[in-house]
Amino acid sequence: xxxxxxxxxxxxxxxxxxxxxxxxxxxxxxxxxxxxxxxxxxxxxxxxxxxxxxxxxxxxxxxxxxxxxxxxxxxxxxxxxxxxxxxxxxxxxxxxxxxxxxxxxxxxxxxxxxxxxxxxxxxxxxxxxxxxxxxxxxxxxxxxxxxxxxxxxxxxxxxxxxxxxxxxxxxxxxxxxxxxxxxxxxxxxxxxxxxxxxxxxxxxxxxxxxxxxxxxxxxxxxxxxxxxxxxxxxxxxxxxxxxxxxxxxxxxxxxxxxxxxxxxxxxxxxxxxxxxxxxxxxxxxxxxxxxxxxxxxxxxxxxxxxxxxxxxxxxxxxxx
Amino acid sequence: xxxxxxxxxxxxxxxxxxxxxxxxxxxxxxxxxxxxxxxxxxxxxxxxxxxxxxxxxxxxxxxxxxxxxxxxxxxxxxxxxxxxxxxxxxxxxxxxxxxxxxxxxxxxxxxxxxxxxxxxxxxxxxxxxxxxxxxxxxxxxxxxxxxxxxxxxxxxxxxxxxxxxxxxxxxxxxxxxxxxxxxxxxxxxxxxxxxxxxxxxxxxxxxxxxxxxxxxxxxxxxxxxxxxxxxxxxxxxxxxxxxxxxxxxxxxxxxxxxxxxxxxxxxxxxxxxxxxxxxxxxxxxxxxxxxxxxxxxxxxxxxxxxxxxxxxxxxxxxxx
Numbered sequence: 001x002x003x004x005x006x007x008x009x010x011x012x013x014x015x016x017x018x019x020x021x022x023x024x025x026x027x028x029x030x031x032x033x034x035x036x037x038x039x040x041x042x043x044x045x046x047x048x049x050x051x052x053x054x055x056x057x058x059x060x061x062x063x064x065x066x067x068x069x070x071x072x073x074x075x076x077x078x079x080x081x082x083x084x085x086x087x088x089x090x091x092x093x094x095x096x097x098x099x100x101x102x103x104x105x106x107x108x109x110x111x112x113x114x115x116x117x118x119x120x121x122x123x124x125x126x127x128x129x130x131x132x133x134x135x136x137x138x139x140x141x142x143x144x145x146x147x148x149x150x151x152x153x154x155x156x157x158x159x160x161x162x163x164x165x166x167x168x169x170x171x172x173x174x175x176x177x178x179x180x181x182x183x184x185x186x187x188x189x190x191x192x193x194x195x196x197x198x199x200x201x202x203x204x205x206x207x208x209x210x211x212x213x214x215x216x217x218x219x220x221x222x223x224x225x226x227x228x229x230x231x232x233x234x235x236x237x238x239x240x241x242x243x244x245x246x247x248x249x250x251x252x253x254x255x256x257x258x259x260x261x262x263x264x265x266x267x268x269x270x271x272x273x274x275x276x277x278x279x280x281x282x283x284x285x286x287x288x289x290x291x292x293x294x295x296x297x298x299x300x301x302x303x304x305x306x307x308x309x310x311x312x313x314x315x316x317x318x319x320x
Numbered sequence: 321x322x323x324x325x326x327x328x329x330x331x332x333x334x335x336x337x338x339x340x341x342x343x344x345x346x347x348x349x350x351x352x353x354x355x356x357x358x359x360x361x362x363x364x365x366x367x368x369x370x371x372x373x374x375x376x377x378x379x380x381x382x383x384x385x386x387x388x389x390x391x392x393x394x395x396x397x398x399x400x401x402x403x404x405x406x407x408x409x410x411x412x413x414x415x416x417x418x419x420x421x422x423x424x425x426x427x428x429x430x431x432x433x434x435x436x437x438x439x440x441x442x443x444x445x446x447x448x449x450x451x452x453x454x455x456x457x458x459x460x461x462x463x464x465x466x467x468x469x470x471x472x473x474x475x476x477x478x479x480x481x482x483x484x485x486x487x488x489x490x491x492x493x494x495x496x497x498x499x500x501x502x503x504x505x506x507x508x509x510x511x512x513x514x515x516x517x518x519x520x521x522x523x524x525x526x527x528x529x530x531x532x533x534x535x536x537x538x539x540x541x542x543x544x545x546x547x548x549x550x551x552x553x554x555x556x557x558x559x560x561x562x563x564x565x566x567x568x569x570x571x572x573x574x575x576x577x578x579x580x581x582x583x584x585x586x587x588x589x590x591x592x593x594x595x596x597x598x599x600x601x602x603x604x605x606x607x608x609x610x611x612x613x614x615x616x617x618x619x620x621x622x623x624x625x626x627x628x629x630x631x632x633x634x635x636x637x638x639x640x
Contacts, residue, residue, distance in 0.1 A: 023460055023464055023467060025463050025466070026459060076426060098400075099399075099466060103400065103462060103466075105426075106425075106426075107459040109430075110455045113433060113452055113455075114456075117448050117452070124444055124445055124448075125437065128433070129437075132433055132434045132437070136431070136434075139346060139426055140342075140346060142423060143345050143346040146423075
């Protein structure tokens with residue numbers, strides 16, 4: 001099946017989750033949040049991985065579980081990040097209140113566990129093992145992300161480790177669980193995990209690059225948002241790592257620049273001078289290469305890997 | 321084994337949980353919170369239930385899981401209730417901050433799942449089934465509790481349903497899981513669940529009664545705290561249900577009384593007049609009776625039930 005069919009399948013499942021009607025204050029926010037969209041990449045990865053070894057539908061509950069877990073993290077992260085909007089819509093804690101954000105998030109995590117073990121049969125222990133480990137790592141990544149805000153000595157390597165935990169391991173987990181549900185060997189499942197992990201890191205690096213270097217006409221949001229907010233992206237950390245003392249002082253002054261257009265323009269010039277974009281693209285391609293290596297190592301007929309290969313290229317080549 | 325031995329065993333396990341050192345901001349709050357005490361009744365119930373059918377230690381990980389889950393709910397409830405103190409110690413979100421309360425709570429729920437499935441062997445699907453259902457119900461109970469604050473038409477029956485979900489099902493779940501881990505029949509496990517559920521309800525009714533009728537010298541905290549805060553306890557709801565129009569208006573005026581001593585004294589007189597304490601004690605004994613019926617129905621040698629019977633009596637006869 002192709003990307004669109006898998007995505008459609010997931011949307012249908014999410015529409016027919018059968019969450020209880022009551023208490024309304026607990027479940028209505030979940031119905032709202034699950035319907036405001038998102039690319040559904042993670043559950044699609046689960047179905048695609050399952051399809052390498054059998055019918056994708058064998059992993060449908062687990063795919064939904066991964067998406068529910070992801071949405072649980074978004075609801076709680078939005079509180080922690082004080083975010084008013086998500087995908088252009090009002091966040092749960094803003095539309096309702098803090099308590100609703102916390103408790104609806106909690107019950108969504110429990111729903112994720114329910115879906116995860118539904119028809120998991122003999123795979124139940126294995127998929128819980130990887131799911132539990134991943135869930136913990138995602139929390140650890142979020143904690144590191146928050147810790148970084150108040151630190152001035154974050155290295156590029158630490159940043160990569162943070163995004164690995166906060167976002168990439170879940171992609172790996174989504175793939176591994178899909179594979180396990182159709183009885184894949186531990187070795188094949190592990191290669192798929194690593195494929196997902198490195199695609200996730202490459203994806204996040206691409207995100208950071210796009211923020212400053214996207215074509216404004218295609219990007220759909222303001223170019224340079226991370227620069228204005230002084231975010232410690234991989235671009236910024238790479239610039240810092242490659243700067244002389246003088247250049248560091250220029251960067252520091254730039255962070256206090258109040259004219260947004262000037263700030264973005266001067267930062268881009270400084271980054272160009274330091275070769276930041278190329279260095280980050282090299283890093284991106286390192287991870288993409290490692291990801292593709294692991295996909296090749298999966299012992300199934302090559303033509304079956306087409307959709308995963310295409311999805312990976314799509315995630316990395318996007319311009320928004 | 322007796323209550324003290326079981327409790328000691330749980331304390332040891334909690335001390336040696338082996339939570340990671342880093343990120344410190346995520347795990348240090350958990351080490352703090354898990355060591356500020358609590359009666360550890362839930363995990364002790366798990367061990368006692370397991371002991372009816374074999375070695376209690378077979379259910380040790382599951383007992384710890386129940387306690388971790390309980391502590392997760394406390395950390396998040398304390399945020400939602402804006403509580404500065406828990407067991408006389410500063411709450412997590414007060415000692416650290418809101419984000420720490422949310423994220424440390426989240427990771428604790430995941431830890432609970434890890435412990436729950438550790439060495440669960442062939443019982444894994446059964447115990448996840450009851451655990452997931454219970455976890456959802458606890459969230460629903462918390463939502464109902466919050467909803468009640470802004471409602472003026474809460475009935476005593478609704479209140480009992482709320483405390484059943486918010487607190488009692490977890491006692492039932494603790495017992496059922498302990499029994500299942502030692503291969504108890506579904507029927508025996510179910511009787512233990514219902515024993516726990518009704519003990520939990522009786523326990524909460526006792527809590528409400530003690531608030532106004534405890535011996536101040538033994539109680540250890542202010543008598544009448546619920547009255548001062550205008551809490552919709554079972555005492556209050558029973559009074560409302562048994563009041564004439566005139567008496568309702570007296571109760572309403574009392575809720576606005578600013579002199580705390582007067583308010584408590586007059587409320588107690590009103591309740592005495594309406595027979596509130598006796599009615600609530602009758603309700604308590606109904607649930608205690610139902611609980612004991614279910615314990616008797618468990619098909620094991622009678623002398624094995626001694627510690628569960630004693631614990632139930634202790635929970636109901638306490639004076640603080």
